[in-house]
Structures are given as structure tokens and as C-alpha cells.
Amino acid sequence: MILRDLVDRLTTSVVGRRREIDLVVAALVADRHIVLEGPPGTGKSTLLRAVAAELGIGFEFVEGNAELTPARLVGHFDPARVLADGYDPAVFVDGPVVSALRDGSLLYIEELNRVPEETLNVLVTVMSEREINVPRLGRVAAAPGFRLVAAMNPFDAVGTARISSAISDRVCRLAVDYQDETEELAITRRHGAAVTDEFAARSVELVRRTRLHPDLRSGSSVRGSIDLSAVAASLADVRGSSTEDPEVSLDAVLIALSGRVRVREGCGRTPEDIVTELWREIFAPATEEAQGDTGKANAPTGATPVG
Numbered sequence: 147m148i149l150r151d152l153v154d155r156l157t158t159s160v161v162g163r164r165r166e167i168d169l170v171v172a173a174l175v176a177d178r179h180i181v182l183e184g185p186p187g188t189g190k191s192t193l194l195r196a197v198a199a200e201l202g203i204g205f206e207f208v209e210g211n212a213e214l215t216p217a218r219l220v221g222h223f224d225p226a227r228v229l230a231d232g233y234d235p236a237v238f239v240d241g242p243v244v245s246a247l248r249d250g251s252l253l254y255i256e257e258l259n260r261v262p263e264e265t266l267n268v269l270v271t272v273m274s275e276r277e278i279n280v281p282r283l284g285r286v287a288a289a290p291g292f293r294l295v296a297a298m299n300p301f302d303a304v305g306t307a308r309i310s311s312a313i314s315d316r317v318c319r320l321a322v323d324y325q326d327e328t329e330e331l332a333i334t335r336r337h338g339a340a341v342t343d344e345f346a347a348r349s350v351e352l353v354r355r356t357r358l359h360p361d362l363r364s365g366s367s368v369r370g371s372i373d374l375s376a377v378a379a380s381l382a383d384v385r386g387s388s389t390e391d392p393e394v395s396l397d398a399v400l401i402a403l404s405g406r407v408r409v410r411e412g413c414g415r416t417p418e419d420i421v422t423e424l425w426r427e428i429f430a431p432a433t434e435e436a437q438g439d440t441g442k443a444n445a446p447t448g449a450t451p452v453g
């Protein structure tokens with residue numbers, strides 16, 4: 147069946163995520179709105195963009211943030227032209243909602259739970275009535291195909307609000323969690339730099355441990371291991387060294403990860419201290435082997451580990 151082919155094609159642009167692909171495609175084909183909810187870096191945008199591209203439907207992309215006003219979402223009359231021509235429909239500048247309704251395309255909203263309440267209310271009407279009434283412009287009805295897809299972080303993330311039940315009752319929801327280790331390795335290899343299998347595997351392992359560390363409130367997503375491998379490869383070039391060099395791997399770990407992890411309040415440690423500890427656990431044994439050093443693993447003196 148054609149839908150099966152479509153899903154198969156998606157598995158070439160998206161690593162893993164077969165069930166999520168099935169569910170997003172099913173919801174969209176059934177003409178439903180859908181929101182993907184999960185931590186940053188879990189591939190929500192990658193998945194939604196790939197599905198929209200593969201279904202061959204147009205999409206209007208909207209970045210959700212506190213500055214997204216109803217006028218930005220819906221559109222507005224150009225004030226200068228209103229002075230000259232009055233409230234003529236030709237003077238209206240379509241916003242993403244009006245464009246998506248007219249064209250029957252996907253209205254794709256990133257970070258849905260950062261959008262102010264007042265702006266979300268516009269979406270409630272659009273979702274339930276499949277049309278919008280704009281003062282002085284009139285009614286814009288949805289062409290067939292109009293749907294809303296959105297991505298958001300879990301409620302506890304900074305700057306997010308709980309989505310009102312008026313919204314959540316009108317959309318399907320798919321919870322997306324971190325990829326498994328094999329998938330994170332494949333993603334790191336695809337988007338990072340050409341490092342050894344060994345280095346990529348250690349990068350993924352270290353990043354996954356940041357999510358479990360007792361002193362960390364939140365760890366890094368796969369974006370951290372992508373950056374770690376990319377930075378390590380170029381740092382090795384810059385220093386005329388290799389990624390096996392502990393000074394390279396530790397500095398790459400520090401620069402790629404120390405800003406991505408959030409330390410638990412009151413534990414009295416710095417992010418550098420914690421990622422250095424994880425580096426010792428994961429990279430130092432390799433370093434010892436490479437150097438034939440049987441002694442205690444120490445951070446190299448060139449980098450500046452804390453603690």
C-alpha cells in the first residue's frame with residue numbers, strides 16, 4: 147500500500163522512530179491535529195519536517211515564543227496601505243494561520259507551550275471551527291488538508307506553561323522520549339564528524355550518563371554527542387593531535403557538554419566538575435590503554451578539570 151511506502155521512505159531520513167513515524171502519519175492521514183511532547187533533542191522537529199516533506203504537503207512554520215501575538219499568527223492590515231486604500235482585503239498581510247487555512251496546509255508550531263494564552267485562544271477556534279473570522283477581513287475557511295502539528299517540551303521546562311484543556315482536548319498527543327543507544331549512535335555518526343567508532347560510542351555513552359547523574363537535574367540530548375564528536379575532530383586538527391589524546395577529548399567534553407547540563411541546586415558542584423568526572427569514567431580507561439599506563443586515571447594537565 148502507498149502509505150507503507152511512504153513510511154518506508156521516511157525511515158531513510160529519520161533514524162529509527164518507526165512507531166512514532168507510523169503514529170504521526172496515521173494521525174495526519176486521518177485528518178487529525180497532533181502535538182509531539184518530549185525533551186529537547188528527541189527528534190520532534192526532525193520527524194515532523196520529514197513527514198510533512200514526504201507527504202508533499204505545504205507547511206507554515208511558526209516558532210512559538212512569548213512574542214507570538216495573535217496579530218503575528220493571524221496576519222494584519224498594513225497600516226500605511228490602509229491609510230491609502232482603506233481596509234481592502236488586498237491590504238491584508240496573511241499570517242501563518244490564514245495562509246495555512248487558505249492553502250489547506252500544515253500549521254506547524256514549535257514550542258507550543260511557550261505561546262501566550264491569548265494567542266493560543268486563536269488556535270482553539272481555528273481547530274474546532276476550521277475557520278477564522280478576522281475583523282474587517284471576514285471569514286477564512288480551512289481548505290481540505292488544513293491541520294495543526296506542534297512540538298513542545300514537557301511542562302516543567304523553563305518558560306513553558308501547561309496547555310489549556312481547550313487545546314489539549316482537540317489534539318492527538320504523542321509522547322517522545324530519548325532515543326535508545328543504538329539510535330543515538332547512528333544519529334551522532336550521521337550528524338557529527340568523522341571520528342572513530344570507538345570515540346562516537348564513548349561520546350554517546352557519556353551523554354547518556356549525564357541524564358542519570360544524581361547531581362544533574364537535566365542532562366544533554368543527542369545534540370551533545372553530535373557536538374562532542376564534531377568539536378573533538380576539529381580540535382584534534384587544530385592541535386595537530388588525535389581524538390585519542392586525552393587533552394583533546396577532555397576539552398571537547400567540557401566545551402560540548404558543560405553548558406548543556408543543569409546542576410541540581412545545592413549540590414555545590416560545577417558542571418565542569420561533573421562532566422570531568424564522567425569523562426574520567428568513560429574516556430580515561432581508553433587513554434590509559436593507549437598510553438600503556440596502569441596507574442590511576444588522571445585528567446591531563448593541559449586541560450583544567452575542576453575538583
Ligand SMILES: Nc1ncnc2c1ncn2[C@@H]1O[C@H](COP(=O)(O)OP(=O)(O)O)[C@@H](O)[C@H]1O
Pocket residue numbers: 159160161162163185186187188189190191192193297333337368369372
Ligand atoms: N531520529 C532522528 N533521525 C535523524 N536525526 C535526528 C533524529 N533525532 C534527532 N536527530 C538529530 O538530533 C538533533 C536534534 O533533533 P531535533 O529534531 O531538532 O529535536 P527536537 O525538535 O526534539 O528538539 C538534530 O540535529 C537532528 O538532526
Ligand SMILES: [Mg+2]
Pocket residue numbers: 190191192256297
Ligand atoms: Mg524542535
